[in-house]
Amino acid sequence: MSIVVTGATGHLGRHVVEQLLEKVPAEQITAVVRTPEKAADLADRGVRIAVADYNAPETFDGLFSAGDKVLLISGNEFDKGRVQQHKVVLEAARAAGVALLAYTSAPGSLKAALADDHRATEEAILASGVPYVLLRNGWYHENYTENLAPVLEHAAVVQAAGEGRVSSASRADYAAAAVAVLTGEGHENKTYELGGDEAWGFAEYAAELSRQTGREIVYNPVSVEAYVGILKGAGLPEPLAAVFAGVDESIEQGELEVTTGDLSRLAGRPTTPLSEAITAALKG
Numbered sequence: 528m529s530i531v532v533t534g535a536t537g538h539l540g541r542h543v544v545e546q547l548l549e550k551v552p553a554e555q556i557t558a559v560v561r562t563p564e565k566a567a568d569l570a571d572r573g574v575r576i577a578v579a580d581y582n583a584p585e586t587f588d589g590l591f592s593a594g595d596k597v598l599l600i601s602g603n604e605f606d607k608g609r610v611q612q613h614k615v616v617l618e619a620a621r622a623a624g625v626a627l628l629a630y631t632s633a634p635g636s637l638k639a640a641l642a643d644d645h646r647a648t649e650e651a652i653l654a655s656g657v658p659y660v661l662l663r664n665g666w667y668h669e670n671y672t673e674n675l676a677p678v679l680e681h682a683a684v685v686q687a688a689g690e691g692r693v694s695s696a697s698r699a700d701y702a703a704a705a706v707a708v709l710t711g712e713g714h715e716n717k718t719y720e721l722g723g724d725e726a727w728g729f730a731e732y733a734a735e736l737s738r739q740t741g742r743e744i745v746y747n748p749v750s751v752e753a754y755v756g757i758l759k760g761a762g763l764p765e766p767l768a769a770v771f772a773g774v775d776e777s778i779e780q781g782e783l784e785v786t787t788g789d790l791s792r793l794a795g796r797p798t799t800p801l802s803e804a805i806t807a808a809l810k811g
Contacts, residue, residue: 528626529575530709531557531591533616534600536565538669539631542702543598543709544569550710559590581612584619591623596709599630601645609644614651621655627715628652629660629708631701634720636782639773658715660708665722665785666695666774668804671732675808677761679740683747684733687754691729691778694722694785696798703794722785723798735802739809751776 530547534540535558547556553573560566561580570576579586581602591597599616602609613630620628630652633645645663652659678684704721708714733746749757751772758768777783791798 528594528596529555529557529592531559531577531595531597532600533559533579533581533598534602535569536560536562537600537603539698539702539705540598540600542699543600543705544574546699546702546706547709548572548574550706557590557595581615584615587615587619591620591625593624593626595620595623595625596627597625597629598705598709599628601631601648610647610651613644613648617648617651617655617657621657626658627660627709628657629662629705629714631705632661632663634663634665634722634783634785635718636720636785637774637777638780638782639770639777641770641774660714660716661718662701662705662708663718663720664701665720665790666693666783667701668695668697668723668799668801670695672804672808675736678736678744679742682742682744684729684736684744685747685749685754685757686729687749687751687772687775687779688729689748689779691775691781691783692726693728693778693783694724694726695783695801696721696723696790697804700790700794700798703796704790707793707795719789719793720785720787721790721793722783722787723801724788724791725798725800726784726786727801732801735805739802739805 532543535544557575557577558566558569559577559579563576563578566576577590597620602612633642730746733744736744754772755768
């Protein structure tokens, strides 16, 4: 039996593998990667490395074994047909008779276009008959804290989210929930709505940035159309800019506020405060 993590050298996947190494022997972990060189450090620690690509179904042939627990981390290639990519992994998992397939989805309340691929993937998982866990991950702190340069340059947080609030948490928090499911019992065929313990708005985010930098940073709410223009100006293709602006629209509607407490319960600890993520980003 192995615990198999797809996208294992990605931002979330690496956190998952690192936390798994604290709980189970390395030889019980399989890291699925496209570029083995990026996983050399994991291989050195005894993790099994499997090379496979969502866009090449044959690379998943024989990758899974009966009884494996699999974490399917959703793809980030929005233009490559993510649902079909996910079905490649799902079909290989079904054929092998895996014990559990956990999938990193999006909150059930999220109606933005970003959620469409997740809903279609969830439908395929439910139809497959494979024992599943839906990890409906909310927003990540890092979506904001890893892109502080323009905010600090212009002393402004610019979003199209109005006074909406976000229950974000750190990638490490979401990884802890995934690890709990992969190493625990009794999670089959369950859906978890995951988000941070404390929701926040962008005015508060700007205020916290001001406090930590000693500079006045303001929140400048703009229309969705204006935000699409800003993102395009920053080099994003229009379809992707529209997807991100759509998420802001959802935030304004309260669709990324998650109040279940599932994340801290699974992680076994409170989620990481936004202020801590800001501190870490400013130090970095």
